[in-house]
Amino acid sequence: MSKKLLIPCLYLQAGRAVTGFGQRNLFGDGDVEKLARFYSDNGADELLVFDFSSGDEEHEHAIARIKEICAASEVPVMAAGNINRAEDVKKLIYAGCAKVVLNFAKDSNVELLGEVSRRFGREKMLVCISSSEEYNDHREQIHEFASGILALDAVPNMEETSSLPVILHTEERNTKALQELLSDPLVGGLSGSFISALELDLNEFKQTCKEAGIAVNTYESAISWSEFKLNSDGMVPVIVQDYKTDQVLMLAYMNEDAFNMTVKTGKMTYWSRSRQELWIKGLTSGHFQYVKSLHLDCDNDTILAKVDQIGAACHTGSRSCFFKELMKKEYDDTNPLRVFQEVYDVIADRKVHPKEGSYTNYLFDKGIDKILKKVGEECTEIVIAAKNPDKEEIKYEISDFLYHAMVLMVEKGVTWEEITRELVRR
Numbered sequence: 001m002s003k004k005l006l007i008p009c010l011y012l013q014a015g016r017a018v019t020g021f022g023q024r025n026l027f028g029d030g031d032v033e034k035l036a037r038f039y040s041d042n043g044a045d046e047l048l049v050f051d052f053s054s055g056d057e058e059h060e061h062a063i064a065r066i067k068e069i070c071a072a073s074e075v076p077v078m079a080a081g082n083i084n085r086a087e088d089v090k091k092l093i094y095a096g097c098a099k100v101v102l103n104f105a106k107d108s109n110v111e112l113l114g115e116v117s118r119r120f121g122r123e124k125m126l127v128c129i130s131s132s133e134e135y136n137d138h139r140e141q142i143h144e145f146a147s148g149i150l151a152l153d154a155v156p157n158m159e160e161t162s163s164l165p166v167i168l169h170t171e172e173r174n175t176k177a178l179q180e181l182l183s184d185p186l187v188g189g190l191s192g193s194f195i196s197a198l199e200l201d202l203n204e205f206k207q208t209c210k211e212a213g214i215a216v217n218t219y220e221s222a223i224s225w226s227e228f229k230l231n232s233d234g235m236v237p238v239i240v241q242d243y244k245t246d247q248v249l250m251l252a253y254m255n256e257d258a259f260n261m262t263v264k265t266g267k268m269t270y271w272s273r274s275r276q277e278l279w280i281k282g283l284t285s286g287h288f289q290y291v292k293s294l295h296l297d298c299d300n301d302t303i304l305a306k307v308d309q310i311g312a313a314c315h316t317g318s319r320s321c322f323f324k325e326l327m328k329k330e331y332d333d334t335n336p337l338r339v340f341q342e343v344y345d346v347i348a349d350r351k352v353h354p355k356e357g358s359y360t361n362y363l364f365d366k367g368i369d370k371i372l373k374k375v376g377e378e379c380t381e382i383v384i385a386a387k388n389p390d391k392e393e394i395k396y397e398i399s400d401f402l403y404h405a406m407v408l409m410v411e412k413g414v415t416w417e418e419i420t421r422e423l424v425r426r
Helices: 032-039 056-072 085-095 107-120 133-137 137-144 175-183 202-211 256-265 340-351 360-367 366-384 389-410 417-423
Strands: 003-005 009-013 016-018 047-051 077-080 097-101 126-130 149-151 167-168 187-192 236-242 246-255 270-271 275-282 287-298 302-310
Touching: 003 032, 003 202, 009 032, 009 056, 009 366, 016 032, 016 126, 016 256, 032 360, 047 149, 056 077, 077 126, 077 175, 085 097, 085 107, 097 107, 107 137, 107 149, 126 133, 133 137, 133 149, 133 236, 133 417, 167 175, 202 256, 202 417, 246 256, 256 270, 256 275, 340 360, 340 389, 360 366, 366 389
Parallel strands: 003 187, 009 047, 047 077, 077 097, 097 126, 126 149, 149 167, 167 187, 236 302, 246 270
Antiparallel strands: 009 016, 236 246, 270 275, 287 302
């Protein structure tokens, strides 16, 4: 059984989030990046962004903001609104959108669907309909070239005839009525004002849906607490790591209630031995830890938690609690997985803080044409070196190329995170 999706909306107007269609009032503080992070950390399955821009210049600014939303979000982003040509679809996909939604109230979008579906893939295309006529008049085309439907509020008769998953954007706020909508086997998910409300606990709503027999994405432990080996206090120690850097952040303890609360909410919850109470990390400081994965060790007596750490993990303000060095032997601590980022950071720092005699600063001073010339030269050197049976030469040339490519990246404002996201997306 496929899981039903809960998809908050961001209504984008002049780079800020507003409260809805035709509205100018800010939603929250209007910060779309912060909202994207909030939703993806708090149980959203995907995000839906409506672009309310008009005109080419405003549209370009909106796409830039959508790119920032995609970078901030840990869940897939769909974009809708002000799409007029294939170039708009391309820019949104390149910005990081998992899917693009074409408004079938516009004849130009109806004509555009086949072209962009063939070019970018059917799986990236959704159509937005606001009447049953828009669906019925183009049913065959929609099924051939789109992977789903975004329906604005309830569309009569459409759900009964469509085999495509339907995402309902609805202003309904009654939880029982929303659960009835989700119970429809042809409804793949919900969006709208209720799902987007900042005060809504999406994980809690998912639990009520689950209790009602609706399949939704929730955290579940593969091993029950009864199989854990507990210490003398009835607890297990938890080692906490940053899910991206693998930095060890802290050590804490869980009892059964803390473990169950962590699994239920997706927020790391511990048992405070000093206060003798449940402790939701970040509840007072704002430094929440959002669960990415939990692993049990071979003896079933220690948990390794990988988390998205907001702010500092340590009460001292340090990112990690482990900052007091006791001893150290000199050794080569080069991590090949982090070298690119470290070199990139040095190059970026040179751009901001020039150093006399620096070759990197020489390239920045000469400008983009000089940088491109060097990148082109290094490409040629790689081709020549590859004809040499000795692999040493090609190592040097690839290293030279990567250095100059990183100078180009810094000059153009492109990060390794953006590059790796694009590689993963492909």
